[in-house]
Amino acid sequence: MKKMKLVMVGNGMAGVRTLEELIKLEPDLYDMTVFGAEPYPNYNRIMLSPVLAGEQGIQDIILNSVEWYTENKITLYMNKKIVKIDRKNKVVITEDGTAAEYDRLLLATGSNPFILPVPGKDLQGVICYRDIQDTNAMIDAATKYKHAVVIGGGLLGLEAANGLALRGMDVTVVHIMPWLMERQLDKNSAFMLQASLEAKGLKFMLEKHTQELVGDAQGRVTAIKFKDGSELPADLVVMAVGIRPNTSLAESAGIHCNRGIVVNDTMQTYDPSIYAVGECVSHRGTAYGLVAPLFDMAKVCANHLARMGIARYQGSVTSTKLKVTGVDLFSAGDFTGNEHTEDIVLHDTAGGVYKKLVVKDDKLIGAVMYGDTTDGSWYFQMIRDGKNISEIRDHLMFGQSHLGNTGHQGQSSAAAMPDTMEVCGCNGVCKGTIVKAIKEKGLFSLEDVRKHTKASSSCGSCTGLVEQLLASTVGGAYTPTLSATKPMCGCTDLTHEQVRKQITEQSLISIPQVMKVLQWNTPNGCASCRPGLNYYVLCAHPRIAKDDPQSRYINERAHANIQKDGTFSVVPRMFGGVTTAKDLRRIADVADKYNIPTVKVTGGQRIDLFGVKKEDLPKVWADLDMPSGHAYAKALRTVKTCVGSEWCRFGVQDSTQMGIDLEKMLWKMYAPHKVKIAVSGCPRNCAESGIKDVGVIGVDSGWEIYVAGNGGIKTVVAQFLVKLKTPEEVLEYSAAFLQLYREEARYLDRTVHYVERVGLEYIKQKVVMDAANRGALYERLLYTMADTVDPWKKENVDMREFEMLST
Amino acid sequence: MNNWLKVSNAADIPQLGSRVVTTQAGNIALFKTADNEIFALLDKCPHKGGPLSQGIVFGKKVACPLHNWNICLDDGNAVAPDVGCARSFPVKVEGGAVFLSLT
Numbered sequence A: 001m002k003k004m005k006l007v008m009v010g011n012g013m014a015g016v017r018t019l020e021e022l023i024k025l026e027p028d029l030y031d032m033t034v035f036g037a038e039p040y041p042n043y044n045r046i047m048l049s050p051v052l053a054g055e056q057g058i059q060d061i062i063l064n065s066v067e068w069y070t071e072n073k074i075t076l077y078m079n080k081k082i083v084k085i086d087r088k089n090k091v092v093i094t095e096d097g098t099a100a101e102y103d104r105l106l107l108a109t110g111s112n113p114f115i116l117p118v119p120g121k122d123l124q125g126v127i128c129y130r131d132i133q134d135t136n137a138m139i140d141a142a143t144k145y146k147h148a149v150v151i152g153g154g155l156l157g158l159e160a161a162n163g164l165a166l167r168g169m170d171v172t173v174v175h176i177m178p179w180l181m182e183r184q185l186d187k188n189s190a191f192m193l194q195a196s197l198e199a200k201g202l203k204f205m206l207e208k209h210t211q212e213l214v215g216d217a218q219g220r221v222t223a224i225k226f227k228d229g230s231e232l233p234a235d236l237v238v239m240a241v242g243i244r245p246n247t248s249l250a251e252s253a254g255i256h257c258n259r260g261i262v263v264n265d266t267m268q269t270y271d272p273s274i275y276a277v278g279e280c281v282s283h284r285g286t287a288y289g290l291v292a293p294l295f296d297m298a299k300v301c302a303n304h305l306a307r308m309g310i311a312r313y314q315g316s317v318t319s320t321k322l323k324v325t326g327v328d329l330f331s332a333g334d335f336t337g338n339e340h341t342e343d344i345v346l347h348d349t350a351g352g353v354y355k356k357l358v359v360k361d362d363k364l365i366g367a368v369m370y371g372d373t374t375d376g377s378w379y380f381q382m383i384r385d386g387k388n389i390s391e392i393r394d395h396l397m398f399g400q401s402h403l404g405n406t407g408h409q410g411q412s413s414a415a416a417m418p419d420t421m422e423v424c425g426c427n428g429v430c431k432g433t434i435v436k437a438i439k440e441k442g443l444f445s446l447e448d449v450r451k452h453t454k455a456s457s458s459c460g461s462c463t464g465l466v467e468q469l470l471a472s473t474v475g476g477a478y479t480p481t482l483s484a485t486k487p488m489c490g491c492t493d494l495t496h497e498q499v500r501k502q503i504t505e506q507s508l509i510s511i512p513q514v515m516k517v518l519q520w521n522t523p524n525g526c527a528s529c530r531p532g533l534n535y536y537v538l539c540a541h542p543r544i545a546k547d548d549p550q551s552r553y554i555n556e557r558a559h560a561n562i563q564k565d566g567t568f569s570v571v572p573r574m575f576g577g578v579t580t581a582k583d584l585r586r587i588a589d590v591a592d593k594y595n596i597p598t599v600k601v602t603g604g605q606r607i608d609l610f611g612v613k614k615e616d617l618p619k620v621w622a623d624l625d626m627p628s629g630h631a632y633a634k635a636l637r638t639v640k641t642c643v644g645s646e647w648c649r650f651g652v653q654d655s656t657q658m659g660i661d662l663e664k665m666l667w668k669m670y671a672p673h674k675v676k677i678a679v680s681g682c683p684r685n686c687a688e689s690g691i692k693d694v695g696v697i698g699v700d701s702g703w704e705i706y707v708a709g710n711g712g713i714k715t716v717v718a719q720f721l722v723k724l725k726t727p728e729e730v731l732e733y734s735a736a737f738l739q740l741y742r743e744e745a746r747y748l749d750r751t752v753h754y755v756e757r758v759g760l761e762y763i764k765q766k767v768v769m770d771a772a773n774r775g776a777l778y779e780r781l782l783y784t785m786a787d788t789v790d791p792w793k794k795e796n797v798d799m800r801e802f803e804m805l806s807t
Numbered sequence B: 001m002n003n004w005l006k007v008s009n010a011a012d013i014p015q016l017g018s019r020v021v022t023t024q025a026g027n028i029a030l031f032k033t034a035d036n037e038i039f040a041l042l043d044k045c046p047h048k049g050g051p052l053s054q055g056i057v058f059g060k061k062v063a064c065p066l067h068n069w070n071i072c073l074d075d076g077n078a079v080a081p082d083v084g085c086a087r088s089f090p091v092k093v094e095g096g097a098v099f100l101s102l103t
């Protein structure tokens, strides 16, 4: 069959991203041809700012080399501008008369800088800031001339001014409004920004209307004249007063345009064979001027070009970050507000911090931050997710308080870190390494950074810092993935929730069945989705679905924790942290018999035997003759207790017995992640119930239940759920809460992540208010666990796992 | 010349799983894919020596259990951005028996 022809006009960031997405889906569907007016392959336009600032070279910002086009069998014409589209014959024609036929045409012509219609606009030395050519012209001018004037005090103008100043020019920014970035900032914060830029040597003239550019006899600009009669010397004038979608080609072909090429939600223009993406587009009346929305469009467009026909583009919420080193400014969403919105504002002029949050109907819809942008991505994520913030409103302004976020020397602000400081404490990656990779490898997403630098790919505690670095380096081209649409992994486009729903509704009872019905794009998944699917199938269909050991991480397959040298550790269960002389003696005998090198008391009130050979594990279990402690599993770990009323002079409840009862009920419970419980006998809380998944605290009149605490990577204090009278109630409410978590959380979410997502109110409704639902949850958990066996009894374990072969 | 040693029956290696053979060349991991292809790698991750045999097998790759490097079963190469290579050994299956060559 003859391939269809796809022609793309405009070789820029949006267009080429569309081709990349298309190649991922259907590499062989089209013969592809690309026409670009610039003499370069696709490059990272947003990095023109660091290039101008002298922080990197042009050669570092190429995103797709000429070889990339060849490898993907794309015919590339550089330096060739398309001047005509003949829609009737489906042909495009270049300036020099080259013609190319198409079955599908993709317009990605970007935008044109707006030129002020003043006398002198065509003089030499008057330029815009859009492409490599402009950048080179500025770099060149800086070596020859002294006085630069930048017209326009928005993001682009300020970045241009900063770059020129760094190259030694005397720079004045001329702005028509009373303060800089009037769309993003209010007057006070704009003055803070202005002051810090003035400290870097920039000058400003506000409320100035340009009347005319004056030239010399050679036709080169020499000065700028204002309406008020004043004048300023200028050897270089940069116009940065806005952009206009580049629609001239489309318009000349009669394609409907209205401040952009008008497209529908599938990125199709009014001509069904012609698609358009990027800054040239008007979608639902909006034309975008940032990279992140263009990438969303690219994905949707590729989906339709690949004839999958299921994606829709529904508009984007955007964020921006000024890319001027040492100045911290971030804005996202609708930060202007109106009579239907409320503002929460923090303004500390002396401290150099300004924050404004715009709230509408209990949802955050916009944010502006100056001086401290640490929580930018957190706010942006909330804006995009449309999260209800009523529960956290009173501390919203103070950010995601970085209480106990471990592993990077107490730093929570990336801007304040020197290049040599470690960001990722697990993989030893420094700030400088990450920033360099983002700039030179053209990284735009957290996933990209993880892949290329390993930063944030292990425990994840530095994710916030890496997001800040992304935001400040690519200036808003970074968009955190909508949590609600984040796919489970690269093997599918479906989210955890969608997959769980289908597993239940379509009664999918095995992993191969899930992958077949839900059209996984890999033959047997990956190390990330398989363990999740195994859990989802088992949780949705208890007693029916069969466990797949090969889809479990080694610890859950060997029922012990793997160590760095390949040996294992063994933790027997000690209900409620209580042991006996007999058990201790047996543990000691096992340690002797199997030459176990280390015996350690754990942080969870039990004993760990380290350095056990894999072949010895079944024998060790048999000799211990104690239940498995599940220290290796996404399951109930420990129930920590204190001595309680039995011995303690303050104890008001029997916490030890309560802990033993909880652990006896739950010890075979598998879950999306590990679960830890603690019971204390009085509010002195010696068992540390305040940082557990379920924390129980005895008071004189009964028990208080706290949920969703966490003591690990990021310390989070548990929240009060309910006060109860009897131990039986404690068992029922705890079990009901945990079953809700089991049924609804994403795999590898601890209770803290789950509750943060659904909100405590929701948990209260399902577990506290609704007695019937509570009872049903409790019953379902008991039903599931009644069928679970202790793996250490070896009944359901493939014993080949522990047998070595030899030659 | 390959010197073939019989080490296992193909049926005794679980699909998407592995077995470990102790040899004079060190521990060698035998992997079996979903399509019943069998591969042999030195049981030592090029990163920090983790036992690859204990990893999760998917497609023609294994994820190291220690720090999740992905290693290709056919040539032992680590998947980018990680770089490194686990030594691979020739294997063949004849009459349901698995043979390994250490040379």
Ligand code: SRM
Binding pocket: A561, A562, A563, A569, A571, A600, A601, A602, A603, A604, A605, A606, A607, A608, A631, A637, A638, A674, A676, A691, A692, A709, A710, A711, A712, A713, A714, A750
């Ligand atoms: C043995 C022990 C340390 C010790 O010597 O005391 C331990 C050892 C490990 N912890 Fe832990 N943790 C131990 C108590 C804790 C505690 C304290 C507690 O439970 O009271 C915490 C903080 C409380 C919490 O979880 O909220 C803790 C927070 C973590 C975390 C971070 C979890 C988080 O959500 O932030 C991890 C990483 C993970 O699970 O992904 C982790 C992971 C690990 C792993 C499993 C690392 C791994 O994947 O191999 C370690 C296994 C070593 C081994 O072979 O046994 N360990 N770990 C403790 C075992 C307790 C037990 O009896 O089961």
Ligand SMILES: Cc1cc2nc3c(=O)[nH]c(=O)nc-3n(C[C@H](O)[C@H](O)[C@H](O)COP(=O)(O)OP(=O)(O)OC[C@H]3O[C@@H](n4cnc5c(N)ncnc54)[C@H](O)[C@@H]3O)c2cc1C
Binding pocket: A009, A010, A011, A012, A013, A014, A015, A035, A036, A037, A038, A045, A046, A047, A048, A049, A080, A081, A082, A083, A108, A109, A110, A111, A129, A130, A131, A156, A246, A249, A277, A278, A279, A280, A288, A289, A290, A291, A292, A294, A321, A323, A474, A475, A476, A477
């Ligand atoms: C200095 C600077 C800094 C920026 N910083 C940021 C930032 O921090 N964050 C952010 O998100 N965005 C930033 N942007 C904006 C971002 O670069 C653009 O949104 C993005 O590049 C637009 O992509 P596009 O594919 O729509 O257009 P472009 O990348 O402009 O590509 C369009 C291409 O089409 C070509 N073309 C046009 N007409 C024709 C024709 N008839 N025939 C052939 N070729 C044609 C053009 O020459 C151009 O190469 C910045 C832009 C600049 C200039």
Ligand code: SF4
Binding pocket: none
């Ligand atoms: S036991 Fe826990 S804290 Fe200690 S090194 Fe291992 S994972 Fe880190």
Ligand code: FES
Binding pocket: B045, B046, B047, B048, B049, B050, B064, B065, B066, B067, B068, B069
């Ligand atoms: S030892 Fe294999 S990934 Fe580290």
